[in-house]
Amino acid sequence: MKVTIRKWQTVSSWHWDVSEECCGICRMQFDACCVDCKMPGDDCPPVWGACKHAFHMHCILKWLNSNQQQCPMCRSNWEFVTTD
Amino acid sequence: MSTKPQQKINLTHLKNYNASYQQADNTILINTAWKLLEDAIKTIHSKNASSLSFEELYRNAYNVVLHKHGEFLYNNLKKLLDTHLKNIAQGVEAANDEVFLKELNRCWNDHKTSMMMIRDILMYMDRTYVDQSKVAPVYDLGLNLFRDNVIHHKQIKDRLTNILLEMIKKERSGEMINRLLIKNITQMLIELGINSKIVYEESFENQFLATTAKYYQLESQQLISTCSCPDYMKKVETCLKDELERVSLYLDGSTESKLKEVSEKQLISNHMKTLVKMENSGLISMLTDDKIEDLKRMYILFTRVPDGLNLMKDVISKHVREIGREIVMDEEKTKEQGTYFQSLLDLKDKYDNLHINAFFNDKQFQHTLHQSFEYFINLNPKSPEFISLFIDEKLKKGLKGVGEEEVDILLDKILMLFRFIQEKDVFEKYYKQHLAKRLLLGRSVSDDAERNMIAKLKTECGYQFTSKLEGMFTDMRLSVDTMNGFKQYTQTLQSPLTFELSVHVLTTGFWPTQNTAHCILPREILHCCEAFKSFYLSQHNGRLVVWQTNMGTAEIKASFPSKTHELQVSTYQMVILLLFNDTQKIGFKEIAETTGIPIPDLKRNLMALTSAKNKILEKESESKTIEESDVFAFNTKFKSKLYKVKIMSVIQKETPVEVSETRHKVDEDRKHQIEASIVRIMKARKTMDHSNLISEVIKQLSSRFVPNPIIVKKRIESLIEREYLERSKQDRKIYNYMA
Numbered sequence: 001m002k003v004t005i006r007k008w009q010t011v012s013s014w015h016w017d018v019s020e021e022c023c024g025i026c027r028m029q030f031d032a033c034c035v036d037c038k039m040p041g042d043d044c045p046p047v048w049g050a051c052k053h054a055f056h057m058h059c060i061l062k063w064l065n066s067n068q069q070q071c072p073m074c075r076s077n078w079e080f081v082t083t084d
Numbered sequence: 085m086s087t088k089p090q091q092k093i094n095l096t097h098l099k100n101y102n103a104s105y106q107q108a109d110n111t112i113l114i115n116t117a118w119k120l121l122e123d124a125i126k127t128i129h130s131k132n133a134s135s136l137s138f139e140e141l142y143r144n145a146y147n148v149v150l151h152k153h154g155e156f157l158y159n160n161l162k163k164l165l166d167t168h169l170k171n172i173a174q175g176v177e178a179a180n181d182e183v184f185l186k187e188l189n190r191c192w193n194d195h196k197t198s199m200m201m202i203r204d205i206l207m208y209m210d211r212t213y214v215d216q217s218k219v220a221p222v223y224d225l226g227l228n229l230f231r232d233n234v235i236h237h238k239q240i241k242d243r244l245t246n247i248l249l250e251m252i253k254k255e256r257s258g259e260m261i262n263r264l265l266i267k268n269i270t271q272m273l274i275e276l277g278i279n280s281k282i283v284y285e286e287s288f289e290n291q292f293l294a295t296t297a298k299y300y301q302l303e304s305q306q307l308i309s310t311c312s313c314p315d316y317m318k319k320v321e322t323c324l325k326d327e328l329e330r331v332s333l334y335l336d337g338s339t340e341s342k343l344k345e346v347s348e349k350q351l352i353s354n355h356m357k358t359l360v361k362m363e364n365s366g367l368i369s370m371l372t373d374d375k376i377e378d379l380k381r382m383y384i385l386f387t388r389v390p391d392g393l394n395l396m397k398d399v400i401s402k403h404v405r406e407i408g409r410e411i412v413m414d415e416e417k418t419k420e421q422g423t424y425f426q427s428l429l430d431l432k433d434k435y436d437n438l439h440i441n442a443f444f445n446d447k448q449f450q451h452t453l454h455q456s457f458e459y460f461i462n463l464n465p466k467s468p469e470f471i472s473l474f475i476d477e478k479l480k481k482g483l484k485g486v487g488e489e490e491v492d493i494l495l496d497k498i499l500m501l502f503r504f505i506q507e508k509d510v511f512e513k514y515y516k517q518h519l520a521k522r523l524l525l526g527r528s529v530s531d532d533a534e535r536n537m538i539a540k541l542k543t544e545c546g547y548q549f550t551s552k553l554e555g556m557f558t559d560m561r562l563s564v565d566t567m568n569g570f571k572q573y574t575q576t577l578q579s580p581l582t583f584e585l586s587v588h589v590l591t592t593g594f595w596p597t598q599n600t601a602h603c604i605l606p607r608e609i610l611h612c613c614e615a616f617k618s619f620y621l622s623q624h625n626g627r628l629v630v631w632q633t634n635m636g637t638a639e640i641k642a643s644f645p646s647k648t649h650e651l652q653v654s655t656y657q658m659v660i661l662l663l664f665n666d667t668q669k670i671g672f673k674e675i676a677e678t679t680g681i682p683i684p685d686l687k688r689n690l691m692a693l694t695s696a697k698n699k700i701l702e703k704e705s706e707s708k709t710i711e712e713s714d715v716f717a718f719n720t721k722f723k724s725k726l727y728k729v730k731i732m733s734v735i736q737k738e739t740p741v742e743v744s745e746t747r748h749k750v751d752e753d754r755k756h757q758i759e760a761s762i763v764r765i766m767k768a769r770k771t772m773d774h775s776n777l778i779s780e781v782i783k784q785l786s787s788r789f790v791p792n793p794i795i796v797k798k799r800i801e802s803l804i805e806r807e808y809l810e811r812s813k814q815d816r817k818i819y820n821y822m823a
Contacts, residue, residue: 008638010633011631013597017626017627017628
């Protein structure tokens with residue numbers, strides 16, 4: 001008796017590879033999106049600072065653009081850290 | 085100088101002399117004049133006026149009045165008319181009942197004609213004497229005297245009323261009467277009132293209304309004990325129409341409203357309750373049998389009387405609530421969600437129809453109906469689930485071959501009922517589950533219909549309500565793009581995939597996905613999975629992918645001794661079947677261990693694989709359920725006429741545990757929403773007292789669910805603990821927002 005797979009239609013789900021549950025600025029979950037987005041996606045990923053605090057990209061950019069250069073959580077100077 | 089006063093005295097003397105002379109002369113003159121006028125008036129009364137000279141009479145009357153004898157003339161005229169009318173009254177009184185009215189009418193007409201002539205002759209008196217001494221003008225004097233002498237005559241007054249009423253009574257019982265005559269008489273009564281209707285009211289109307297009331301009291305009592313409700317209403321309609329006609333034919337217009345009130349009170353108000361509650365023909369059976377005409381009639385009749393519509397509304401509301409309650413509490417019906425909901429839709433259709441066609445789109449009725457529907461739909465806590473299931477069923481197969489417009493109409497109808505649901509968040513949970521199944525299994529009949537429904541929900545509940553649902557559609561679209569990319573990517577791979585892999589990638593949070601349920605995939609599958617994962621992650625940074633093995637389907641080739649078949653199975657079933665490539669027989673526990681499939685799911689899927697219809701696997705024990713001691717083997721004797729065999733997965737009914745889990749999730753969500761709402765309100769208002777805050781929260785959230793005040797209170801307390809709010813130091817019932 002032999003069983004072989006011809007076709008598999010499967011389902012997977014993705015979520016951000018982030019340990020914090022929600023963004024420190026908008027307090028929304030990373031799996032949900034920031035207040036300006038309609039759905040999570042590559043436009044607005046979570047980003048990390050050198051201080052290891054994570055925020056929605058849109059959220060932290062808004063913060064930095066308002067002439068604040070410190071992390072809103074720990075007030076250390078903000079520097080983007082890439083995940084790769 | 086000295087002569088002047090002398091002269092003056094002389095002049096006065098002369099004047100006095102002249103006056104007395106003239107006075108003596110005048111008395112003769114005036115008496116002659118009056119004699120002339122008196123004769124003339126008598127001639128007028130005997131209808132020989134043509135022989136008279138108007139000019140001569142007018143001149144004489146003029147002279148009398150000019151010489152300041154107006155009062156004399158007026159009083160004489162009054163005496164003369166008085167005598168004349170007393171004679172007339174005797175004539176009228178002597179007439180027997182049959183000609184009484186005719187006689188009276190004749191006299192009246194004669195009197196009017198003669199009074200007009202007399203008025204013309206004495207016109208100068210009307211202009212000067214009457215005006216100055218504020219007495220009734222000649223013509224009105226005639227009317228007053230006619231009233232006092234004839235109409236108010238002891239022997240005439242009551243007789244007149246009685247004869248009139250008698251005639252009307254005859255007409256009510258169907259006899260022909262001389263309407264014109266009555267019209268003349270009532271007209272006379274009006275005219276006699278001069279600018280007021282007091283004579284008409286006293287001599288006729290009051291008694292008429294009283295008899296009408298009595299008449300209809302008896303009549304209605306007799307009717308209601310013999311007729312059914314619709315028949316009674318038809319008769320009442322005719323009666324009311326007849327009465328209205330009566331007014332326009334021979335009564336004064338002012339009687340209309342009073343007559344209406346009196347007859348409506350007797351015919352409708354007094355019997356309203358009996359009518360509505362009449363067994364087998366009352367309001368309820370009219371509703372049950374869709375008697376539109378009768379309902380319309382009832383509505384029209386009941387509009388006329390105070391509280392009529394309220395009574396109708398109350399009865400309808402009570403009835404609808406009862407019917408609805410029967411549907412939502414009927415265990416048979418609630419088992420089959422389809423019929424449950426169809427019955428509600430039918431009920432809604434029925435009452436919408438009645439509302440439009442029988443109740444003239446009355447806003448109050450609509451409100452009552454809505455309230456009743458809201459009441460009973462929310463009696464059954466499963467209503468939100470059932471609505472979603474009903475939509476699911478329609479979107480899966482119910483809409484095949486149905487035109488776009490009809491779909492739209494149906495969806496609108498469903499939405500009408502959806503509006504009555506208080507727990508819209510529970511509905512959302514189920515809708516999400518059902519939509520997920522439709523999308524992932526490709527069960528949806530029409531994408532347009534799906535989007536139409538979402539659009540409708542969006543207009544109904546706002547953007548937040550549907551954003552996740554819309555996200556699900558976006559995920560489906562993105563997955564197609566991803567798969568196209570993946571196909572190209574697989575061609576560049578060194579070791580090609582052993583089977584066709586298609587993946588739906590879902591955004592966590594949009595879908596009702598579970599992170600806990602995953603099973604151990606065989607190596608050959610894992611290889612493909614890894615290929616996809618590395619492709620996907622190369623395109624999307626910073627993501628993690630989790631396989632949702634509780635979903636998904638597979639087509640697998642299975643070679644049986646007799647024939648090779650293609651099996652359509654679920655992911656779990658595929659994993660189970662793959663085990664049998666290596667071994668002949670496997671026990672339940674071993675399957676569970678190697679696959680890692682959660683026990684309830686494993687049991688369900690083994691059931692499907694060992695079912696009598698498609699017995700792919702053989703089970704050693706005979707028991708109907710799957711036991712943990714069971715051992716399974718390939719069914720070598722499997723036979724099917726079809727090449728493709730679809731293994732029906734055992735329908736997953738929500739287990740009680742799952743139900744309470746869903747409930748728990750909903751309650752958790754609500755906590756957040758209540759807190760968010762409290763903070764929003766307090767941020768805007770800064771301070772607010774307890775009861776206002778609670779009612780405001782309930783108002784804000786009512787589009788999604790109706791929060792329990794006790795829970796709202798708990799949330800407030802929790803927010804105080806976390807220092808979002810504080811109690812005012814002056815008044816503990818007042819909260820302050822803490823920035």
